[in-house]
Amino acid sequence: MKKRFGTLLIILLIASLAACTTAAPAEPAEVEEPAPAEETTMEEETMEEPVIEPVTFQVFYPVAVDAPIAAILNGYIEDFQAEYPYITVEPVFSGGYADVQTAIQTTIDGGGEPPALGVMLATALYDLINAGTIAPLDGYIAAMDDGDAYVADFLPAFLSNSTYDGQLWSIPFQRSAVVLYYNADMFAEAGIEPPTSWQSWAEAAQALTVEVDGATNWGLHFSSDWPYWLFQPLAIGAGQNILVDDCTVTYDDPAVIDALQFYIDLSEVYGAMPAGVQATWPTDPPDLASGATAMITHSTGSLTGLLDSVDFELGVMPYPGREEGTYASVPGGGNFYIMQGAPEDQREAAWLFVEFLTRPEYVADFSIQTGYIAHRYSAYDTDAMLAYVADVPQALDARDALEFAGAELATQNLGQVRGILHDYIQRAINGEMTAADAMAAAQAEAEAALVDFCP
Amino acid sequence: MSASSLRKKRSGLPYLLILPTAGFVALFTAWPVLLSFYQSFFLQRLNIARFRDPTFIGFGNYVDLFSDPYFLQVIENTLTYILGTVPISIMLGFLFSLLVNRKVRGVGFFRLAFFHPMVLPMVSAATIWLFFFTPDYGLFNTALRALGYTGAQNWTGNPDLAILSVIIVAIWKNAGYYMIFYLAGLQNLPTDVYEAAALDGANGWQTLWKITFPLLRRTTVFITIIAFIDAFRTVDHIFVLTSGGPSRSSTVLLFELWLERFEYQDIGASAAITVIFIVVLLAFTVTNFITSERKEA
Numbered sequence: 001m002k003k004r005f006g007t008l009l010i011i012l013l014i015a016s017l018a019a020c021t022t023a024a025p026a027e028p029a030e031v032e033e034p035a036p037a038e039e040t041t042m043e044e045e046t047m048e049e050p051v052i053e054p055v056t057f058q059v060f061y062p063v064a065v066d067a068p069i070a071a072i073l074n075g076y077i078e079d080f081q082a083e084y085p086y087i088t089v090e091p092v093f094s095g096g097y098a099d100v101q102t103a104i105q106t107t108i109d110g111g112g113e114p115p116a117l118g119v120m121l122a123t124a125l126y127d128l129i130n131a132g133t134i135a136p137l138d139g140y141i142a143a144m145d146d147g148d149a150y151v152a153d154f155l156p157a158f159l160s161n162s163t164y165d166g167q168l169w170s171i172p173f174q175r176s177a178v179v180l181y182y183n184a185d186m187f188a189e190a191g192i193e194p195p196t197s198w199q200s201w202a203e204a205a206q207a208l209t210v211e212v213d214g215a216t217n218w219g220l221h222f223s224s225d226w227p228y229w230l231f232q233p234l235a236i237g238a239g240q241n242i243l244v245d246d247c248t249v250t251y252d253d254p255a256v257i258d259a260l261q262f263y264i265d266l267s268e269v270y271g272a273m274p275a276g277v278q279a280t281w282p283t284d285p286p287d288l289a290s291g292a293t294a295m296i297t298h299s300t301g302s303l304t305g306l307l308d309s310v311d312f313e314l315g316v317m318p319y320p321g322r323e324e325g326t327y328a329s330v331p332g333g334g335n336f337y338i339m340q341g342a343p344e345d346q347r348e349a350a351w352l353f354v355e356f357l358t359r360p361e362y363v364a365d366f367s368i369q370t371g372y373i374a375h376r377y378s379a380y381d382t383d384a385m386l387a388y389v390a391d392v393p394q395a396l397d398a399r400d401a402l403e404f405a406g407a408e409l410a411t412q413n414l415g416q417v418r419g420i421l422h423d424y425i426q427r428a429i430n431g432e433m434t435a436a437d438a439m440a441a442a443q444a445e446a447e448a449a450l451v452d453f454c455p
Numbered sequence: 456m457s458a459s460s461l462r463k464k465r466s467g468l469p470y471l472l473i474l475p476t477a478g479f480v481a482l483f484t485a486w487p488v489l490l491s492f493y494q495s496f497f498l499q500r501l502n503i504a505r506f507r508d509p510t511f512i513g514f515g516n517y518v519d520l521f522s523d524p525y526f527l528q529v530i531e532n533t534l535t536y537i538l539g540t541v542p543i544s545i546m547l548g549f550l551f552s553l554l555v556n557r558k559v560r561g562v563g564f565f566r567l568a569f570f571h572p573m574v575l576p577m578v579s580a581a582t583i584w585l586f587f588f589t590p591d592y593g594l595f596n597t598a599l600r601a602l603g604y605t606g607a608q609n610w611t612g613n614p615d616l617a618i619l620s621v622i623i624v625a626i627w628k629n630a631g632y633y634m635i636f637y638l639a640g641l642q643n644l645p646t647d648v649y650e651a652a653a654l655d656g657a658n659g660w661q662t663l664w665k666i667t668f669p670l671l672r673r674t675t676v677f678i679t680i681i682a683f684i685d686a687f688r689t690v691d692h693i694f695v696l697t698s699g700g701p702s703r704s705s706t707v708l709l710f711e712l713w714l715e716r717f718e719y720q721d722i723g724a725s726a727a728i729t730v731i732f733i734v735v736l737l738a739f740t741v742t743n744f745i746t747s748e749r750k751e752a
Contacts, residue, residue: 010471102717105501127502127720215591225612226698274590277612277701282582283589292592413502415718426701430614453503 056088057346058115059353060100062334063093072369080356087349097121097334104133104339114339116346117353119173122161122335123410126246129164130412130453135340136167140351150358157331157405158375164246170335171354172375174366177329178233179401180320181288181306182295184313194315197324198237198262205272208294219272220295221287222263225279227425228409228418229332230297234259237321237328241406242421247454249411251421252436252443258322260428260435277426285309299332300398304371307392316394318401329401330408333372364388373398412453420445488733494726501720509722516727525703526711532618533687533707539622540629541682547626548633548678549671553663555634556641566638570631577628581692584624585611588696614704617697621705624692629685633678640674641667676747683739687732708732 063070070093077089094100097120104114108131120128128134141147151159151168158172186208187194195201205219223230228242235242240255250256267273280287284296289309297319306314318327336354338347356362360378364385367374373395379385380399389396411417424442428435495516497509520526551569555562572580587595588610596608607613610620644667652662668675690709693699699706699714706714708728716725 098717109501130502130504131507131720132504225700274609276609277614278609279585279611279697280589282585413719415714415720419714419718422700423702426614430612430701432614432702452500452506 053345054086054088055345055349056090057117057342057349057353058090058092059350060092060094060104060115060118062095062097062100062119069370072366076357076362076366080353083356084349084352087352089353097124101128105131108133108341113343114341116339116342116350118337118339119334120337122158122170122172122175122331122333123408123414125161125164125169125410126412127414128337129169133339133341134169134337135347136169137171137338137351138167140348141168144355153376153378155373155375155377155399155402157402157407158333158373160331160405160407161410162335170337171358173334173336173357174370174372175331175333175335175375176299176301176372177331177398177401177405178230178297178319179300179329179398180295180297180317181285181302182315182317183288183291183310184315186291186294186312187315194317195320197320197326198322199324201320202262202266202270202272205266205295206270209272216274217292217294218274219293220266220297221280221284221293222266222273222278222297223281223284224263224277224426224429225281226422227277227429228421229330231259231263231425232330232406232409233319233328234262236330236404236406237319237326238262239322243407243409243411246411247450249417249421249443249446249450251424251446252439257435257439260425260439262322264429264435276431277429300373300401301333301371303394303398307394314394316397316401318404321404327401327404329405331402331405332408367395373402411450413449416449417446420449491726491729491733494722495730497723497726499722501722512723516723520724520727520731528703529706529708529711532703532705535618536622536625536707537683537686539619540625540686541679544626544629545633545675545678545682547630549637549668549675551630551634552637552641556638566634569634572628572630573632575628577689577691578695580628581624581695584620584627584692585696588620611697612701614701617701617705621693621696624696625686625689628692629682633682636674636678637671640671644670673747676743680740680743684736687736 061070061073070091073091077091080089081087092103092115094103100118101120101124104118104120107114114133141151144150154172157177158175159168162168162170162172182194184194187204190207192204192207193200195204208219210217232242235253235256238255238259240250240253242251242253242256243249267275281298284293284298285302285306286309287293288296289306289311291312300316303316318329320326321328336357338350338354342350357366358376360376360382361384363374363376363379364382366372367379368384368388374380374385380389380396409418409421420442424433424438424445427433428438433441494509496511496513498506498512498515499509500506555566555569575583584595587593590596590608590610593608595610599608607616610616610623648666648670649662652666657665687707687709690707690713693705693707693710697705699710708731712725712728712732715721715728
């Protein structure tokens with residue numbers, strides 16, 4: 001009996017091990033939506049002539065945003081595959097920008113083959129170049145009939161984080177900007193005009209700060225728990241962005257210090273904002289919608305959500321600058337990157353997909369459906385967009401904010417350089433250091449962090 | 456079957472049975488640990504071209520870490536976090552288990568109320584608490600004001616309070632889990648000991664601390680180990696609530712490890728922190744194991 005039992009057990013063990021290995025899937029990441037492509041990957045050798053063998057490539061996409069983007073992207077993929085029947089696109093939805101970058105990096109580290117296409121933060125440029133992850137795109141642009149016109153059609157603010165060392169490395173896809181949202185009805189009731197300078201901004205916020213039932217409804221909410229992005233337009237509006245190029249930051253520039261001091265003054269001098277660091281990014285749009293505040297600084301990506309939830313007229317504008325009649329903003333969001341490690345045929349197919357998705361009608365459609373800013377001038381001439389902005393003029397306000405935009409913070413060793421800025425901005429906001437001391441210390445540490453990276 | 460062949464069969468089978476598990480442990484636990492030890496002696500940063508290939512630097516990573524004031528602050532934050540979450544959540548778990556170990560009506564509701572936070576994913580719990588912690592009108596601050604609290608309310612933005620906010624969320628999440636273990640322990644206690652104590656005239660307090668708690672010693676040891684390890688391992692709520700800030704006041708060891716590996720792309724430093732992790736947790740577990748076994752004997 002024991003002999004038979006032992007033999008049976010051994011057979012079961014081997015069978016279960018065999019079942020385990022054959023069932024192990026080849027997908028690298030979670031796929032939240034069933035991919036419309038077949039599972040078998042046909043990667044044949046590329047032929048010399050233009051007749052192309054079937055090719056399949058993957059696009060890693062950060063689905064963590066507040067719109068049914070996965071379904072939208074799948075719709076675009078279907079259209080693309082209808083036009084290019086020999087290409088199959090497999091979307092892989094990976095949670096967030098950091099997750100996409102981590103997944104691709106881990107795949108490469110493990111000796112695997114990265115996806116041909118990925119959407120990652122525009123500011124990840126230098127880290128990706130240094131890690132050898134991405135491929136330059138100039139070759140593809142040069143091969144186009146109208147490459148120069150293609151590039152010139154993009155809103156310049158959105159290309160400000162795409163070039164390095166004379167080459168183009170990424171194409172804008174889902175881009176946003178920092179704007180000031182305000183309750184136009186509240187302003188009208190109080191007889192105040194939308195602000196046009198720091199002074200009028202502070203005074204408006206002060207006038208709109210009211211006590212209601214023992215709690216304070218602040219005139220302005222300005223999140224600062226991940227401060228660099230919302231802070232940059234203050235610096236730009238004061239006259240100097242917080243960086244010059246990938247190796248030079250200007251944290252201790254007098255204009256930047258003034259900008260930080262203005263943020264502090266909004267609560268200390270004008271009493272228009274809660275004191276200290278505000279960790280309020282997710283709660284600010286609901287607060288504006290419910291009337292708990294009159295103004296918030298937020299992303300244009302929240303525009304669609306706000307329009308759905310407000311029962312007043314929603315105003316959208318760039319930050320007022322320090323001087324009267326000046327304004328400031330900063331872009332954000334993700335770009336398309338093509339991975340160096342993917343096979344040549346996949347990369348070329350991926351470029352065709354990028355070209356397809358940046359056609360004006362798709363750019364317009366994506367913007368209308370998701371609230372991201374359409375990043376090409378020609379998109380605003382499409383019928384769909386013209387109809388949309390007739391209904392939703394705020395969408396044009398969002399685009400126009402970019403006229404006053406400086407480059408988003410992107411440097412070598414971005415994680416550390418940005419972390420240093422956050423650390424010291426928050427110390428100054430919480431009153432642990434003066435703005436001048438904090439920024440001086442931040443500049444010193446940032447320069448030390450950049451030494452290894454910059455010649 | 457003869458006696459010798461029976462013994463031969465028995466000696467081979469157990470090893471065969473644990474082979475798959477041993478294989479998994481070797482591949483997914485032992486090998487990465489060894490790899491981390493190895494990598495911690497090298498300088499390797501993925502976002503600088505000339506440092507992409509590892510260079511041997513001996514204990515350089517460890518020296519750099521321990522001479523960096525930020526890392527020392529991280530260690531301080533971690534100790535604060537451990538001291539804040541482990542004892543309090545265990546005591547609360549014990550208290551809850553005493554409360555729900557009665558046959559009164561509605562005790563099922565209380566068991567549910569105390570246990571349900573454990574069912575939530577940590578990110579969901581942290582998101583809910585993000586709204587609770589909102590200054591002025593968040594539920595947490597409203598409740599505190601109703602109790603007469605007049606102090607600072609910016610729990611996630613104040614550098615002195617940020618670590619407290621993540622401690623609160625961790626305690627809220629885990630107390631119910633430890634309650635379950637204590638409950639099981641309580642319900643398995645022998646009743647004759649209590650009868651004897653009642654005969655001897657022991658009051659409730661004496662019964663609790665001189666009989667109940669000592670009898671639950673093994674449960675307490677077990678819960679302490681998992682609470683300690685869990686306090687090191689769970690940082691999801693820090694990502695949601697404070698992002699390690701403000702000014703890194705709520706960055707604990709695992710969060711710093713994530714920063715080093717995925718934000719700064721520093722393979723060597725992150726491997727060194729991994730080794731520190733392993734050493735600390737291993738030392739704790741082994742010490743706990745040895746001292747508890749010694750008490751048994």
